[in-house]
Amino acid sequence: MFGLGKLGKMGRVGGVRATLASILSKYPGSHLWDFGVPADKVAHRKNLLNYSHDLSNNLAWQKVNSTAPVSATVSPDGTTCFALTDDSTNADHKIRQVVAVAAGTVVTFAVVAKAGTADYLWLYDGYANSGKNFNLSAQSALTAIGTAPSAFSVADMGGGWAIYVFSYTTSTTVRPEIGISIDGVGSNYVGTGSTVFIDAAGLYAGTYTAQQILDQGGIQRITDYYTEFLAAYPTHNLYQDSAGTTPAFLPTHPVGLCLDQPSGSVVLGAELNSNPGPFTATTGYTAGTFTAGALPTLSIVSSLLRVTTNGTNYGVAEMSFPTVVGKTYQVILGVSTISTGDRLIYRIGSTVQGYDYVDASLSSGATPSDYKMIFTATGTTCYVTFGNHATPPGSFTEFNRVTVKEVLGSHASQSTTTKRPVLSARVNLLVATEDFSNAAWETLIGGTGSVPVKTPGFTDPNGGNTAFRIQCNRGAGNTGADYSVVRQAVSISGPSIYTSSIWVKSNTGATQTFNLDVSNGQPVTATTSWTRVFSQQAAPGRFDISNYGSDGGTASLDILVWHPDIRPANSPTNLPAYQRVTTSTDYDTVGFPLRAVWDGVDDCLVVPTLDLSITDKVTVVAGVTKQSSVLGVVCELTAGSGSAPGSFGLLVPGAVADTQNWRSGGSVPAAGNINSSAITPPASLVLSAQGDIANDVSTLRSNGAEAATSSANQGTGNYSSSALYIGQRSANAVSFTGAIQSITLIPALITASETAVIEASVNNSMGKVY
């Protein structure tokens, strides 16, 4: 059916260059579940703290024997700052915030501060037992607290302000603290109302100097990160929870909801609010408050809906609209004004003033903006509550729109947290790739070999000092029992060929040879110039800088090394040759596609109802990276495509070892059951499948070429109106292990050229797998 010929003329539909979106729009009832996240979104966040410029926020910042009120003291950007003030308790005086960062991550804690009545700043993380004292008047570092920081620095910002930073390795819990000190040694004393001024704080993955953070424009402002992310990317389609409250866009984020993009992007229905703005009346809105007291006043000012408090906390406006259980809706709250000293609060829930869908309160000084919320209804009425958090009479918030729309399509979700796939962009299987002194890099010796020596601080190919010197002296022995090796064990996921690579340079002035990977691997040469050397082996299980007597290389190896990497040899070709990996959750994402990974245990997303009963034809295009030889469902209509009539399934791999399987059937289930040729995992594949019940078509393409076809009788009838399971069969079986970039489903047999366009789009998203 596909029979693709020359691709040169492809990509044009009806004389217009086709895109994935135009093809989807051409075929009503199409679906796109895209589990990939573009790189620009991944790079959005650097500062891991919330309310970085609002230390008065008590939800984000826990106050310990201290307060942090707004101060009129002029901050570096000309606005106000916060006066961190001790109380009379004889204990630490500090504020702190818990941050979600993996244990073992090197982070940099940065604080913009100025001396007040106290001269000293105390920065610390008690779980890591690491910190630093600073002199705010002298703008200098003092003694370390606990484990000495791996780096620290100060950079002047003028006007008595400076940015103070220290770097440390995280423990299981990460809780950076900002403390006041009156002696430059500790924060534990009887307070007398002493102050230091703080403007902002940030926590960054990696090591940064104070000057580097200044060069980036200062500490990145983060208020409520997820709200800000959704404001910046209003069409984002992946959420951590099944209700669509918290977006998923970073490594380790689980995916609980993938919004359908039926025409290539998220599609919204008609406006459901009868008075969405611009406003001429307050019709549809009522005044309310969460606490006893005077109700606020609702009024219209210059086409804006104004909510004015009358001296009571939480003076709000309320509205509601009907919902259908299971359908997904989007609410956008357009905020024009937050009066000085006021704060914005908004909630969305299934009960009056409820907040089971959304519960948010923004800090004072928050920038008016559009705030977008997506949620899946669990009730038949939705209640939206919004207005003022603050008490002062006359405080007001103004809104330019309150729009409510259904998010159209058939969305894939998973309510059980353990069953959600997780976003990952990991390619390099090593950890501590820039720190050979890390325990992950073992040293092994045997026979006449000496313990390898690993020395940091040598000049790297970029002129920095991040290269390591490695000395592996195997001694006089020349057998396999005489060795000196630097090794990192690698957990591999399949028997495929893997590529190891590393920058090397001789440190002796003479060319040297050694083996990369296991003993009897492939010899590589370190010359007097920096060179990236490669070797390939099947399932090596470890990365070795190997010096065995039996290999015959340089006996007393003395080389400089930099940026090691090991990955499947058939990895996408457009990826950078090196990926920095500090830990399994802290690694480079720029240039590496971020997509959802199914664990092969219990992960599964489900489209509750996909009505394909109107058609007996279907095209499915999926981008997958399989990590296992164990049978797995990528997508399957009905509870079992092997036995249920009107079903189809794409299994990677199928039941026949390492093949890819497609089956389609009407009244004769799975009659069109076909397998591609075997490919051992890990392997990245763009798979296209078509089924046509009436015409007995079952076809499977793999990486742009036809892989299998069948004309077996599929019987009669259409496909079912049923659940679509992604990553697992219903009943918790046949779990897929690996990544799914996207699944495109079209209820028709599309043309060969259209197929090629979609395949090319998926291939590009994956970084060119063929």
Added chain:
Amino acid sequence: MYTYLNLLVTAPATPLAQQLIEAVAGEAGKGTLSVPLVPIGSPPGTPATWYGASGAIGSELVQLLRDAQALAEAAGIDLSQAELLLSQADITEIDAEPWAAVLERLGLERQQEAV
């Protein structure tokens, strides 16, 4: 905030574990421990001896899985019951011990499935 765990519970203790997880995590916990496991080499049809789950678990539940006293208080059961339940569970961080390694250590495999 999530922690990524492998969670395995013996078959007799699984119903109670599932009730507790759902009580703490609500809808997000419903359906946890759904993977039936049997001793390696078991013939098809062998009843599951353990049930497992692997993935993101909310911090409030993680705390209970690591602290029998907290589990007892949250679930309204005796400390001895909580300790007994946790003794019937095998809990590891995914980063520290992948799922396959856990199964190998416990001598388990997934119950055979029809294709």
